[in-house]
Amino acid sequence: MHELSIAVAVVEQVEEAVRAQGRGVETLTLRIGELAGVVPEALDFSFGLATEGTALAGTRLLIETVDARGRCDGCGREAPTGMPPVLWCAACGATLTLLGGRELEIVGVTLTDGPRDGKGPDDGPRAAPSGLPVHDEEAGHVPHR
Amino acid sequence: MCRTVDLHQAVLAKNDENALALRGYLGDRGTVAVNLLSSPGSGKTALLEQLLGRAVAGGTPAAAVTADLATENDATRLARSGAPVQQILTDGLCHLEAGMLQRRLEGWLPEGTRLLFVENVGNLVCPASYDLGETLRVALASVTEGEDKPVKYPAAFGLAHLVVITKTDIADAVDFDREAFLRGVQQVNPGVPVLETSARTGQGVDALLAHVLRCAAGDETHVPVLARQHERYLHSHGPGDGNGHGQPRGDGQAQAHGDGPAHSDGDGHVHTAGHPLEREHEHEPGAERSPVRGRTP
Numbered sequence: 001m002h003e004l005s006i007a008v009a010v011v012e013q014v015e016e017a018v019r020a021q022g023r024g025v026e027t028l029t030l031r032i033g034e035l036a037g038v039v040p041e042a043l044d045f046s047f048g049l050a051t052e053g054t055a056l057a058g059t060r061l062l063i064e065t066v067d068a069r070g071r072c073d074g075c076g077r078e079a080p081t082g083m084p085p086v087l088w089c090a091a092c093g094a095t096l097t098l099l100g101g102r103e104l105e106i107v108g109v110t111l112t113d114g115p116r117d118g119k120g121p122d123d124g125p126r127a128a129p130s131g132l133p134v135h136d137e138e139a140g141h142v143p144h145r
Numbered sequence: 146m147c148r149t150v151d152l153h154q155a156v157l158a159k160n161d162e163n164a165l166a167l168r169g170y171l172g173d174r175g176t177v178a179v180n181l182l183s184s185p186g187s188g189k190t191a192l193l194e195q196l197l198g199r200a201v202a203g204g205t206p207a208a209a210v211t212a213d214l215a216t217e218n219d220a221t222r223l224a225r226s227g228a229p230v231q232q233i234l235t236d237g238l239c240h241l242e243a244g245m246l247q248r249r250l251e252g253w254l255p256e257g258t259r260l261l262f263v264e265n266v267g268n269l270v271c272p273a274s275y276d277l278g279e280t281l282r283v284a285l286a287s288v289t290e291g292e293d294k295p296v297k298y299p300a301a302f303g304l305a306h307l308v309v310i311t312k313t314d315i316a317d318a319v320d321f322d323r324e325a326f327l328r329g330v331q332q333v334n335p336g337v338p339v340l341e342t343s344a345r346t347g348q349g350v351d352a353l354l355a356h357v358l359r360c361a362a363g364d365e366t367h368v369p370v371l372a373r374q375h376e377r378y379l380h381s382h383g384p385g386d387g388n389g390h391g392q393p394r395g396d397g398q399a400q401a402h403g404d405g406p407a408h409s410d411g412d413g414h415v416h417t418a419g420h421p422l423e424r425e426h427e428h429e430p431g432a433e434r435s436p437v438r439g440r441t442p
Contacts, residue, residue, distance in 0.1 A: 002274055006274075009156055018150065036274075036300075037300035084296040084299045085332070088332070096335075097370070098370055106153070107151070109149070110149050
């Protein structure tokens with residue numbers, strides 16, 4: 001399950017990116033394409049393990065999934081590739097250019113008001129700093145394909 | 146108050162940086178890396194034994210690194226070819242990463258090595274996500290695994306520059322549906338060459354080595370559709386970029402050698418499979434395209 005390796009890579013990169021901020025991370029958003037070869041559920045599970053004992057402990061993971069789409073190099077027709085993908089045009093037989101679906105990207109983070117101790121979820125996402133509405137279930141929705 | 150920080154970083158950026166550095170390192174030494182991906186038991190090691198033996202016999206300096214979770218059995222087998230071989234024990238990790246390979250090569254890779262075969266961990270899922278600085282990525286499947294492997298594992302087969310069928314000597318005994326397999330391959334990787342081999346009889350092994358050498362010389366390049374997109378999330382510039390998988394860059398079109406979708410029947414040549422797929426760059430502007438016949442999934 002390479003999702004754990006991926007989760008560890010995410011944690012390392014985000015820790016490095018936000019270190020200078022001196023604040024905890026409230027939410028972390030990833031964008032994952034349908035053809036990225038990553039299972040969102042497995043990554044979500046791995047993320048919890050990978051953040052334990054790090055500055056990202058308690059961070060809520062948000063995953064945006066991206067459907068795979070292609071454009072025919074011949075007739076220009078655009079359509080979803082489906083899964084498993086069909087990467088040539090059903091209409092004219094030419095190869096497709098992929099417009100999206102291979103994304104595996106750290107989109108960004110939201111920071112907490114204060115520093116996080118890195119020991120656990122004590123001041124995690126469920127404990128709203130300054131009474132801010134971080135319990136927004138809509139925002140926490142993880143779309144699955 | 147929450148503060149949003151936009152990062153927009155590739156998740157595998159660290160691996161990609163390592164792969165870029167490794168590609169530069171190999172390029173400087175004139176070494177071309179071949180990354181072999183397949184499921185456990187597909188016959189990678191047996192085929193690699195044959196490839197190394199023939200490369201050594203033919204005067205091509207070749208070496209191999211083989212990765213497994215445990216045991217050095219494969220390195221022991223491969224070393225009998227006379228080629229330099231190293232084993233990487235991944236200690237449970239299901240794939241190789243560029244940094245692991247780099248660390249194993251430093252101080253070991255013999256000067257003048259032309260071909261470096263990298264036998265990845267037997268797994269069709271995880272290794273597909275990791276660029277190892279290779280020039281040629283080969284996905285293998287044995288006839289015993291079922292003809293739907295390519296569509297079940299679209300990333301592994303979709304990102305390959307070459308697909309190899311192994312154990313063809315027993316294809317009839319296991320009712321291997323060759324046409325269905327080729328159809329699946331072309332679905333996820335239009336235009337990718339397919340070679341049929343048997344390590345037991347030696348069928349197709351010379352053709353495979355010749356194909357690898359043509360790729361190493363830059364004479365044969367297939368750019369998978371998935372890799373065209375993948376490149377945007379990998380490196381886009383730097384030392385050794387000219388050797389990168391997904392090359393050539395630019396308009397993203399493959400400069401395929403030959404006539405597009407191809408496979409070999411083991412007669413020593415990769416040739417067209419008669420698949421109706423056609424590629425735009427192979428035609429004069431305005432040239433009439435062949436319709437797709439009976440291939441619509």
